[in-house]
Amino acid sequence: MPTSELEMSSSQATQFPPIPKTNFSMWITFQYVVEFITLYVWATAFGGIIHYAIDKNFPDLLKNTTYTSLIGSYIMPGYLSALIVSYPIFAFLYLILKKQEGQNSEIKNIKIRKILIYFTLVIAFIILISQLISGVFSFLNGSASLNSFMHILATILIVGSIFLCFLFSVREDRKVNA
Amino acid sequence: MLKHIILIIVLTTLVFSTVLYGFISGGSPIEIRNQKLDQAQIAKVQSTSPIIDRYFQTNQKLPQTLNEVFNSPQTNNGLEYVKNGDFSYSLCANFLSDAPKKNFSPSDYNGYNQKYSNYKKGRYCFEYSVIDKVLSYPTPVSIPTPIPTPSIDYSKNGITNFTKDGAPYVRIIGVLIGSPNQLKFSLSTRDQQNNNLIVTIIYDENVISLGKQNLPLSVNNFFAGDKIMIESNVMKGQNNYEAKSIQNLSR
Numbered sequence: 001m002p003t004s005e006l007e008m009s010s011s012q013a014t015q016f017p018p019i020p021k022t023n024f025s026m027w028i029t030f031q032y033v034v035e036f037i038t039l040y041v042w043a044t045a046f047g048g049i050i051h052y053a054i055d056k057n058f059p060d061l062l063k064n065t066t067y068t069s070l071i072g073s074y075i076m077p078g079y080l081s082a083l084i085v086s087y088p089i090f091a092f093l094y095l096i097l098k099k100q101e102g103q104n105s106e107i108k109n110i111k112i113r114k115i116l117i118y119f120t121l122v123i124a125f126i127i128l129i130s131q132l133i134s135g136v137f138s139f140l141n142g143s144a145s146l147n148s149f150m151h152i153l154a155t156i157l158i159v160g161s162i163f164l165c166f167l168f169s170v171r172e173d174r175k176v177n178a
Numbered sequence: 179m180l181k182h183i184i185l186i187i188v189l190t191t192l193v194f195s196t197v198l199y200g201f202i203s204g205g206s207p208i209e210i211r212n213q214k215l216d217q218a219q220i221a222k223v224q225s226t227s228p229i230i231d232r233y234f235q236t237n238q239k240l241p242q243t244l245n246e247v248f249n250s251p252q253t254n255n256g257l258e259y260v261k262n263g264d265f266s267y268s269l270c271a272n273f274l275s276d277a278p279k280k281n282f283s284p285s286d287y288n289g290y291n292q293k294y295s296n297y298k299k300g301r302y303c304f305e306y307s308v309i310d311k312v313l314s315y316p317t318p319v320s321i322p323t324p325i326p327t328p329s330i331d332y333s334k335n336g337i338t339n340f341t342k343d344g345a346p347y348v349r350i351i352g353v354l355i356g357s358p359n360q361l362k363f364s365l366s367t368r369d370q371q372n373n374n375l376i377v378t379i380i381y382d383e384n385v386i387s388l389g390k391q392n393l394p395l396s397v398n399n400f401f402a403g404d405k406i407m408i409e410s411n412v413m414k415g416q417n418n419y420e421a422k423s424i425q426n427l428s429r
Contacts, residue, residue, distance in 0.1 A: 042193070049196050056203065076204040080197060087193050091186050098182045 028100070029112045031093055036116045038090035043158060045082035050154045052076060060147035108173050117166050124163035131155045212274035219271040220294050222257055226269055227306055230259070234308045240267055260303065270303040 052075075101107045135152040138144045205213070226244070233247050234240055241247050244259040258270040277297045293304065 046193065046196055049200050053199060053203070076200055077210070080200040080204070083193060083197055083200075087190075091190060095182065095186060098179060102179055 024107065024110055028097075028107065028110060031097055032110070032113050032116060035090060035093040035097060036120065038086040038093070039120075039162070041086040042083050042090055043162060045079040045086070047155065047158050048075065048079040049083070050158070051151060052079070054147060054150045054154060058147045058150050060145050105176055108176065114173075117170060121163060121166050121170070124159045124166070127159045128156060128163060131159070209275060213278060216273045216275060216277075216297070219256060219273060220297070223269045223271055223304055224294065226257055226259075227304075230267060230269075230306070231308055240264070240308065258301075258303075262305070265309045266305065266307045268303040268305050270301055272301050273297050273299055275299050 097107075107113070131152050135144075135148070138148050204210070226247075229247055230241065240261050241259070242261060244257065256271060260268040260270060262268055276299050277295050297304075
């Protein structure tokens with residue numbers, strides 16, 4: 001075989017075709033953004049109702065109960081309406097997007113999805129840390145009570161669940177990409 | 179996918195229970211609406227009472243009906259006015275629910291907020307007295323200058339007689355010697371038929387208690403050295419009362 005042909009064949013062997021990039025429509029990006037917004041809204045409302053229930057059932061002697069119940073009675077309908085409206089949208093979008101992610105794993109690499117997940121992780125982490133700091137502070141400050149303990153526990157459970165959920169999601173993504 | 183469906187089912191159960199709790203603890207929307215309508219009735223009662231008081235101050239009598247106070251009959255829609263006597267009246271309204279239970283803050287213990295937070299479902303009446311408005315009657319031309327009397331020892335039992343001068347106004351200043359926290363007074367006149375005599379006790383420039391004759395009065399938070407002023411006022415210019423006495427019943 002002539003040398004020129006050899007050179008030609010080797011150059012042809014090294015030229016791989018470009019990896020096809022899947023272009024997803026803006027609709028999926030929109031769905032992710034809406035899913036995360038509704039998550040923030042219903043998680044806040046859910047937490048608000050739980051905190052109201054804690055104040056009502058485990059009152060703190062150091063707190064002004066009149067003020068607490070007054071605030072609660074004004075905000076409670078807001079929490080309820082936020083939960084009623086945002087949660088079904090979140091649940092629907094969550095299932096739709098998970099289904100699409102199962103059918104096409106490339107969706108998991110969408111930039112907006114990753115940004116939203118990491119943003120949520122950072123925010124959740126800040127809330128968790130601040131709750132733990134305030135818990136230790138109230139203990140050292142002498143204002144620790146069953147009420148404050150339950151408040152911290154509720155926040156840690158709600159925000160911690162979201163944090164863990166997305167942490168596992170990130171780990172799964174890494175396994176797939178590896 | 180199954181684990182995601184399970185997650186959503188668990189979350190939905192949690193959210194549903196929370197919404198249910200919110201409805202139970204915060205009240206159903208119908209209950210909340212009823213409470214708001216009741217609050218509107220309370221606001222109407224609260225705004226009507228001062229108007230009737232002003233009417234009394236101006237005309238020296240309570241109106242027979244609300245139409246005398248308001249020009250338009252529609253203004254008093256939903257409120258019922260009942261004249262109970264010369265100096266008292268009631269404002270009645272229909273309420274759709276009982277007053278919501280409320281923990282009162284110290285600032286509410288003046289009785290004002292409590293008064294409007296004890297209504298019951300159905301027709302409920304708020305009682306009012308205009309007896310304190312007597313003080314704002316036109317002042318007589320000559321008012322005797324209040325002269326401090328020798329200290330009146332309220333810590334002793336007995337009847338304290340006050341000067342009789344036959345004038346429409348008698349003002350007497352007494353200084354408390356004992357240190358009672360609570361004094362109970364009963365007012366009396368020799369002229370038992372004279373319903374126009376009003377006796378007012380003034381402490382620290384505020385009217386703290388007032389009443390017609392023979393009505394027991396209870397006054398709290400007196401201390402030694404406190405000055406009180408006792409003022410009698412005979413309405414409609416009558417000056418035929420003879421004397422009055424204040425008896426300390428606290429001992």
